[in-house]
Amino acid sequence: MKKKTKTILKTAVIAAVIAAAAGGFYVKAKKDAEPKYQSVQVQKADIRVDHTFTGTVAAKEKQDVMSAISGVKITEVDVKEGDQVKKGDVIAKLDTSSLDEQIKEKGSTIAQTAASNAMQIKQAQAAYNHLKSNIDDGLDQSIQSAQGSVDSAYASLLSALRAYNNEVSLNNQQLSQTILSAMQGVDTAYNSLRSAALSTQQAKDAQSHARDKADDQDVEFDSFDTDQQIDTAKMNEAQAQTAYDQAVTNYKAAKINEENSLTNLYDQLISAQNSYIQAIDGYNAAVRSNDQQLENDQLSIESAKVNANDTTSQYELENLKKQKDNYVITAPISGEVTKLNAKVGNITDMTNTTSLATITDYSTMKVDIQVGEYDAATLKVGDKVKITVSALKKDYDGTVTHIDREATVSNGVSYFNAEVNFKADETVKGGMSAVVTLTVTDLKKVPSLPAEDIMTADDGTSYIYVLGSDGKTYNRRTIDTGATDGTNTQINKGVKDGETVYYDPASVVSSSSDDSGYDEGDGEDAGYAE
Numbered sequence: 001m002k003k004k005t006k007t008i009l010k011t012a013v014i015a016a017v018i019a020a021a022a023g024g025f026y027v028k029a030k031k032d033a034e035p036k037y038q039s040v041q042v043q044k045a046d047i048r049v050d051h052t053f054t055g056t057v058a059a060k061e062k063q064d065v066m067s068a069i070s071g072v073k074i075t076e077v078d079v080k081e082g083d084q085v086k087k088g089d090v091i092a093k094l095d096t097s098s099l100d101e102q103i104k105e106k107g108s109t110i111a112q113t114a115a116s117n118a119m120q121i122k123q124a125q126a127a128y129n130h131l132k133s134n135i136d137d138g139l140d141q142s143i144q145s146a147q148g149s150v151d152s153a154y155a156s157l158l159s160a161l162r163a164y165n166n167e168v169s170l171n172n173q174q175l176s177q178t179i180l181s182a183m184q185g186v187d188t189a190y191n192s193l194r195s196a197a198l199s200t201q202q203a204k205d206a207q208s209h210a211r212d213k214a215d216d217q218d219v220e221f222d223s224f225d226t227d228q229q230i231d232t233a234k235m236n237e238a239q240a241q242t243a244y245d246q247a248v249t250n251y252k253a254a255k256i257n258e259e260n261s262l263t264n265l266y267d268q269l270i271s272a273q274n275s276y277i278q279a280i281d282g283y284n285a286a287v288r289s290n291d292q293q294l295e296n297d298q299l300s301i302e303s304a305k306v307n308a309n310d311t312t313s314q315y316e317l318e319n320l321k322k323q324k325d326n327y328v329i330t331a332p333i334s335g336e337v338t339k340l341n342a343k344v345g346n347i348t349d350m351t352n353t354t355s356l357a358t359i360t361d362y363s364t365m366k367v368d369i370q371v372g373e374y375d376a377a378t379l380k381v382g383d384k385v386k387i388t389v390s391a392l393k394k395d396y397d398g399t400v401t402h403i404d405r406e407a408t409v410s411n412g413v414s415y416f417n418a419e420v421n422f423k424a425d426e427t428v429k430g431g432m433s434a435v436v437t438l439t440v441t442d443l444k445k446v447p448s449l450p451a452e453d454i455m456t457a458d459d460g461t462s463y464i465y466v467l468g469s470d471g472k473t474y475n476r477r478t479i480d481t482g483a484t485d486g487t488n489t490q491i492n493k494g495v496k497d498g499e500t501v502y503y504d505p506a507s508v509v510s511s512s513s514d515d516s517g518y519d520e521g522d523g524e525d526a527g528y529a530e
Helices: 006-023 097-137 141-174 177-216 224-255 261-308 311-327
Strands: 038-041 043-065 074-077 090-094 328-330 335-340 357-372 384-389 394-403 408-410 413-423 433-450 462-467 474-484 488-493 500-503
Touching: 043 335, 043 413, 043 474, 043 488, 090 311, 097 261, 097 311, 141 261, 177 224, 177 261, 224 261, 311 328, 357 394, 357 433, 384 413, 433 474
Parallel strands: none
Antiparallel strands: 038 500, 043 357, 043 433, 074 090, 090 328, 335 357, 357 413, 384 394, 384 433, 394 413, 408 413, 433 488, 462 474, 462 500, 474 488
């Protein structure tokens, strides 16, 4: 072999030692032995380096068609084996009668509930509006009755007061100071009680007015402040009532000692006052009852509106309707129906493990290959490759789409699983063997030398000889080599295109050895003297 390598050198040395030992002598190369140089010309050549891998063609994508609904009868099958389908095409249909009945019942229930809730809202609103209108217009019977009682009691009170005042004007001088003082105390307490009762009523009226105003403005009414005002007025009224009751008790004690017509009239006046107070309380109670009823009616309206909210029922109905989509089985991908299990009348698998059909997409095929760890260093996703299907003797353009990140080790050898995809025609079938070719070097018309004519020194550098200026001396020259296809090697530096160079086909000893047969001299211009 003409290419000189370290391996060749070591082999030659070992062979020489063995030969010397066997023959009992050692032949040393003579320094003045003349090499047999041969010439070769640097020429432009195409250099192409391919890495090839073998694999089996398979469909890129294959999917089983499954039913999301189990235990349902198949009513229609729209395809047969070998049919070409597109994604979304109907494969089969399932019996929806049970689901349709559920949808019908749910819709009927929603409609009935909506009608009932609407009636409840209408009735509650009518009751509220009727009571509110009667109160605003002064037509409420309970208020009218209570107001009549107040008016009647007030008339009786005025009558008793006039009778009493007339008697007082006639008999005032006849009364003792004790009874007169007690009577004055009762009068004072009564006036205080009436004022306190009026304050209580005013506080309640103010609250009712504020509530109506809030309702008109459709804002929430905060009764905290007005409740405090009413409570304070009620407390003052209770204190005035207590004072009035005590004054009456004092008067009664004084009256025991002195009975006359004036005291009888005064008794009637007190009775009329009590009746009037009770009538006022009755009126206030009627107002409070109406206010409470209005609040109850308003709560009834809100409660009816809440009950009328059928969001959950509507969601359940929509969910049932959406389930109908699952009763139409469609193709998950485009391709050929390569297997069909579905038959009309069959019941879908309860365990949901049996496919109704299998669809295979043959438009894009793949080849799974195993890449050695050194080749994996040059291979990357996206690389363009040539795929040769052996049985068809046809080539296809492909792309590397996947390379494992982790190597698989088998019998101490590491390799990486990779996948190559390509667009196939109808002649390509799954299971065919294929060769994947990756071009790692493709150089056109680059300066080159035959790979076997380039010599290699012990330090790994490449060199050749050139003829000296004297036409007799051969000078060694280091060259920078590039890609090689095993036949030609690219020359990057050291010689020019068309230049004639020389090599020693018989030389097997490293050029750096003392027995190499030439004098290195000085640098790259050093040469061997003939």
